Amino acid sequence: MQYKKFYNGNRIPQVGLGTFRVENNDECNEAVKFAIEEGYRSIDTAKVYGNEEKVGEGIRLALESTGLKREDLFITSKLYFEDFGRENVQPAYQASLDRLGLDYLDLYLMHWPGTNEAIMINTWKGMEDLYKNSQLKNIGVSNFEVEHLEALLAQVSFKPVINQVECHPYLNQHKLRHYLEAQHIVMESWSPLMNAQILSDDTIQQIAQTHRRSAAQIIIRWNVQHGIVTIPKSVTPNRIIENINVFDFELTDDEMTQIDNLNKNQRIGPDPKIFEG
Numbered sequence: 001m002q003y004k005k006f007y008n009g010n011r012i013p014q015v016g017l018g019t020f021r022v023e024n025n026d027e028c029n030e031a032v033k034f035a036i037e038e039g040y041r042s043i044d045t046a047k048v049y050g051n052e053e054k055v056g057e058g059i060r061l062a063l064e065s066t067g068l069k070r071e072d073l074f075i076t077s078k079l080y081f082e083d084f085g086r087e088n089v090q091p092a093y094q095a096s097l098d099r100l101g102l103d104y105l106d107l108y109l110m111h112w113p114g115t116n117e118a119i120m121i122n123t124w125k126g127m128e129d130l131y132k133n134s135q136l137k138n139i140g141v142s143n144f145e146v147e148h149l150e151a152l153l154a155q156v157s158f159k160p161v162i163n164q165v166e167c168h169p170y171l172n173q174h175k176l177r178h179y180l181e182a183q184h185i186v187m188e189s190w191s192p193l194m195n196a197q198i199l200s201d202d203t204i205q206q207i208a209q210t211h212r213r214s215a216a217q218i219i220i221r222w223n224v225q226h227g228i229v230t231i232p233k234s235v236t237p238n239r240i241i242e243n244i245n246v247f248d249f250e251l252t253d254d255e256m257t258q259i260d261n262l263n264k265n266q267r268i269g270p271d272p273k274i275f276e277g
């Protein structure tokens with residue numbers, strides 16, 4: 001597994017398991033347990049996914065079956081709109097920990113910026129309080145555009161270590177990625193496979209054939225070579241294995257450029273500038 005280093009010296013595995021749209025049932029804990037057994041060290045969940053209990057169960061089962069320690073894993077959850085506001089952050093974090101059955105998170109993200117700048121900044125101050133006063137290892141943001149980050153960075157004491165945003169070859173976030181690089185904030189891609197909609201793309205398919213890899217592996221590898229952290233979701237055992245098996249081949253510069261050129265600024269998720277939950 002390759003890791004990306006944060007500006008604060010901590011690090012995150014470059015490929016992790018996403019859990020959005022995975023119900024809070026045995027499919028969830030089985031996928032999480034299987035992924036950790038197969039070498040995943042990073043799991044991404046959120047309060048709003050409604051599956052923190054089963055994600056936590058999968059983590060406990062995997063620690064038992066593998067003999068790994070909690071500190072070998074990197075667990076992320078997220079603060080949702082109803083918990084925005086400085087005073088609400090700590091109780092929301094504790095509630096996520098209780099549902100997960102954990103005593104700390106490796107990363108807590110502010111899930112969206114919202115549309116009110118004052119609330120956004122005030123909520124981030126609550127994230128900073130938590131970072132200073134608890135065992136929480138890292139704080140970050142999600143779905144922040146350059147404009148949100150400019151406003152945030154002008155007023156805060158601890159900048160986010162990471163920004164988790166929609167990113168795939170049809171929305172390659174070129175401008176945001178370069179801005180984040182300059183700010184030493186790691187970029188993380190959600191829906192890296194465009195929720196499976198991009199897997200039949202001709203260019204991706206052709207590159208996949210050249211390397212005798214799947215389309216998913218080509219896209220995940222494209223993320224890795226751009227220095228992006230990524231969290232493809234799957235509950236299917238052979239896909240879970242496939243998606244992490246991307247560290248033994250390399251795309252050429254020309255193949256990277258061909259994939260970069262697929263960009264059409266096409267989102268599948270909401271526009272962060274207007275989304276309010």
Ligand SMILES: NC(=O)c1ccc[n+]([C@@H]2O[C@H](COP(=O)([O-])OP(=O)(O)OC[C@H]3O[C@@H](n4cnc5c(N)ncnc54)[C@H](OP(=O)(O)O)[C@@H]3O)[C@@H](O)[C@H]2O)c1
Binds near residue numbers: 232235
């Ligand atoms: N911060 C945010 O606002 C935000 C928003 C959305 C998502 N996320 C995070 O990002 C994660 C990933 O995004 P996502 O779940 O939206 O979509 P995704 O990872 O782009 O795609 C998931 C879909 O692709 C399929 N798939 C996975 N690997 C495959 C493979 N190797 N071959 C063929 N199909 C494959 C999965 O099917 P099966 O599961 O049936 O195998 C599932 O239908 C989420 O789970 C969540 O943790 C964050």
